[in-house]
Amino acid sequence: QVQLVQSAAEVKKPGASVKVSCKTSGYTFTTYGVSWVRQAPGQGLEWMGWIRPYNGDTKYAQKFQGRVTMTTDTSTTTASMELRNLRSDDTAVYFCARAYVLRFPFDYWGQGTLVTVSS
Amino acid sequence: DIVMIQSPESLAVSLGERATINCKSNQSVLSTSNNKNYMGWYQQKPGHPPKLLIYWASLRDTGVPDRFSGSGSGTDFTLTISSLQAEDVAVYYCQQYYTTTWTFGQGTKVELK
Secondary structure (H helix, E strand, O other), X not given: OOEEEEOOOEEEOOOOOEEEEEEEEOOOHHHOEEEEEEEOOOOOOEEEEEEEXXXXXXXXXXXXXXXXXXXXXXXXXXXXXXXXXXXXXXXXXXXXXXXOOOOOOEEEEOXXXXXXXXX | OOOEEEEOOEEEEOOOOOEEEEEEEOXXXXXXXXXXXXXXXXXXXXXXXXXXXXXXXXXXXXXXXXXXEEEEEOOEEEEEEOOOOHHHOEEEEEEEOOOOOOEEOOOEEEEEX
């Protein structure tokens, strides 16, 4: 069965970086893209970007351009998202989600990783 | 980016009654090349990730009960729960995937009356 399993919660100080991983299984990793979506406490869903494991192509939301990097490792079928220069308003649950290609819905989601930014 | 506005922000419905959630986009998400509406609906329960319910505006994902239905086209869409069950208490989000930057509505909280 398709599974996306994310790394554990993180606590970071303002200005630091965080890298969240998403280990996938149960499907051909290079066939589907992986998006990252975040959700601040009590708030809605915010799309951050997308990566195509087949060739590493990325598409980032303008809000995060220059501060986020998404990568994949096809040998371990793992996607990762690094967010730099963290601020307190980056405190959120970060989800990875599978989408076939751009312009497709997210059919499977990871369980979420809480990132807390606090001095 | 396409902006999605959901209404209402919350609603309370009795068990077995109908729940209706609306979603409006500020530009059409209907593709004239394939006549598909690039619209999805998700359900999120506390402490859980969202779950895809409806895609292409009206198709139920695998295993989704048939009391959930999606309708609409262009800029106006509706998610209907025909007979609310206790397990349907959740927040529901619409999402457009017409552009290469996905956007979500702000969410609608469905509670029991």
